[in-house]
Amino acid sequence: MLKQEKTVSDLQKEVHSYISQFKEGYFSPLAMLARMTEELGELAREINHFYGEKPKKSTEAENTVEEELGDLLFVLICFANSLDIKLDEAHNRVMEKFNTRDKDRWTKIDQE
Numbered sequence: 001m002l003k004q005e006k007t008v009s010d011l012q013k014e015v016h017s018y019i020s021q022f023k024e025g026y027f028s029p030l031a032m033l034a035r036m037t038e039e040l041g042e043l044a045r046e047i048n049h050f051y052g053e054k055p056k057k058s059t060e061a062e063n064t065v066e067e068e069l070g071d072l073l074f075v076l077i078c079f080a081n082s083l084d085i086k087l088d089e090a091h092n093r094v095m096e097k098f099n100t101r102d103k104d105r106w107t108k109i110d111q112e
Contacts (some may be wrong), residue, residue: 008088015077026082036075044070 006014021024027035046068049056058063080087 039072
């Protein structure tokens with residue numbers, strides 16, 4: 001069975017539906033930033049174990065980079081939702097900036 005791809009808007013609605021079932025709702029912006037920092041640290045740890053020189057202890061749980069990116073994405077979506085930010089619109093604005101201000105910043109691959 002093929003799974004239908006979700007848009008960023010779909011992801012934001014899905015997370016909002018999940019969070020809305022709890023009385024506590026979204027955390028405060030400061031708490032959300034702390035959560036995001038925590039999740040980023042967990043991602044950094046996995047990257048260091050997988051690509052770096054620091055081997056994982058035998059007692060440590062086997063997480064994956066994919067899982068940690070998923071956790072980080074969930075918190076990012078919660079953060080955006082809590083501030084009424086539409087991530088697709090934020091993405092479009094940043095891509096416009098990269099495609100104008102930074103269009104000649106990097107060496108492009110020759111297209112034949």
